[in-house]
Structure formats: structure tokens, C-alpha cells
Amino acid sequence: MRTEVPVAAAIRRRPTWSCLVRLATLSVVVCGLAGCTLTAPLPPNAERFAPPVVYARWWAMTEACSGRSGDLASILWYSVPSPQFMHDGQEAAGYWESRSNQIVLAKMYTDRGAVVRHEMLHALLRTGSHPRAQFLGSCASIVLCQETCVKDAGPWHAPMNYVVLPPDSLVVTSRAELLPPEADGQRWLELHVSVRNPRERAVVVAAPGDPLTPPTFGYDLRGPSGGTSGGDVATDSSALFIQPFETKQRLFEFQVASDLTEDHVSPGKYLVRSGYALLWSAYEAVTVSP
Secondary structure, X not given: OOOOOOHHHHHHOOOOOOOOOOOOOOOXXXXXXXXXXXXXXXOOOOEEOOOOOHHHHHHHHHHHHHOOOOOHHXXXXXXXXXXXXXXXXXXXXXXXXXXOOEEEEEHHHOOOHHHHHHHXXXXXXXXXXXXXXXXXXXXXXXXXXXHHHHHHHOOOOOOOOEEEEOHHHOEEEEEEEEOOOOOOOOOEEEEEEEEEOOOOOEEEEOOOOOOOOOEEEEEEEEEOOEEEEEEEEOOOHHHHEEOOOOEEEXXXXXXXXOOOOOOEEOOXXXXXXXXXXXXXOOOEEEEEOO
């Protein structure tokens, strides 16, 4: 017999997750609580850069999920060489500034789609806040939203009439796709992950993991030069709540490069799988070419 428990209690009773966490351990913020529209001066070491071709595709993705449209060419892009920089009194990985319509990113995040699209979403919504409907709703599969973003989005409470179930009560599928080269030569491997609740009743997933950060979407790649694995953790309990027959999705992206790293994949043949709350799909084979 299944028993219903409050969401908070369901999240607290989890063992530790041992898998590498990708981006979820980011200790800096992507926009502060009120920092994305401030008219503060640029960081002293900020440098203007031309957005790579892939930004146009990422912009279109953000337009689609947000239901907003805008002019990508109107945005001024700047990067800071350090892993993070001070903005509004706190360390930041990036921010959008409204008056000049400029986006500033730590250089190491300029090719991380989820971070870049976070700032694009601010630019499209024309707000420095983090509306839950977009950042944790319609665009949640393609933008990064962690502790600061979640706090700014405001509290969330699960509707009534849900049941707490283990991850194997869900259906996890994945699809790996090597995209054609961009016009500037960049190439990307995308891993699309989906988790579906096949029941007529809402489900809160009893995911194994740290009591405060249980795992949600994850990935595992194994290839000729080694492997890389990681995933996200639930910084907001809504990530563990799935409506009847709902499908949640997450996109992981890897730029094709010479070395295999957390965000890059080298050419070769790989076995790829994805998961949700440590429920894994079967491995599929994918060949990555330059």
C-alpha cells in the first residue's frame, strides 16, 4: 500500500548520490536576486566578443520556450576571463543589464548553453527577476536555474492528491543527436532526456540522494578516450513532482573538441545513456565526427 507524505518529507529521506554533478555544484550565481537589470559599470576586465553562430540557435530555442521574440543582434556581449566576477556585491557567472541590453559572462561559461540561455531569457522577458512560469516551467529543460534563481522565483507547493513513488515507477527515454556543423565550424552533440509519469495520478519521486539535493536528470557517456557522467540535482521540489501523464525533459550539450571533458566530447564511438533519479535508460551507440 502506497502512503502519501508531504513533499518536504519525501525529499528529506534520501541516501547520498555518488555521481558527479554537472553544473549543479556551481557556487556562483547566474544573475543575483535583483542584479540582472542593474546599470552598474562593466567589470574592469570585461571584453567585447562576437557571439558564436550557435547563439542564434540557442536564441531561437529560448524564444520558443518563452513565447517571446526579440532581436539577438541588439544584444552586446562581454566576457570576463576569470571563472567568476563580482556583481552587485556577490560572485557571478553572468548577468543581463537592461539599459544597454548587454550580457556579461565569465569566459568559461560562454559555450555552456544552459547558462547562456538563462541570460537570453532575461533579455527576452525584459526583467531581472526569475518568473517561475518560465525559469522553472516552460524553459526549465534548457536553462540553468539554481539556488538564487529558485529563491527569486518564489515558493512552490504541490497540489493535493499525489503519491510518492520510487523512480522505477516512471519511464525514462533518451536520444543522442550529433548536429551538423555550425557555419563557424563548431559542432555539438545533444542528449535529450525525457521522463514520463504513465499514471493518472500526480507523482512525487522518492529520488535517492542527499536530503537537500536529490538527483534528477543525469547522463553517462563512455568512449575510446574514457568517459564522463554527471547530472542535475533538485534545488526546487517541483523538479520531483510530475503531473498525470506529464513528460519532463532536459537537454545536455557537448561541444565537439579535441579532448573529452565535462562539456566537450572528442571524436569517436560512444555508448550513451541518460537517467532520472538514478533510473537509467539503455545504452545507445553514437558516433561523433569532427
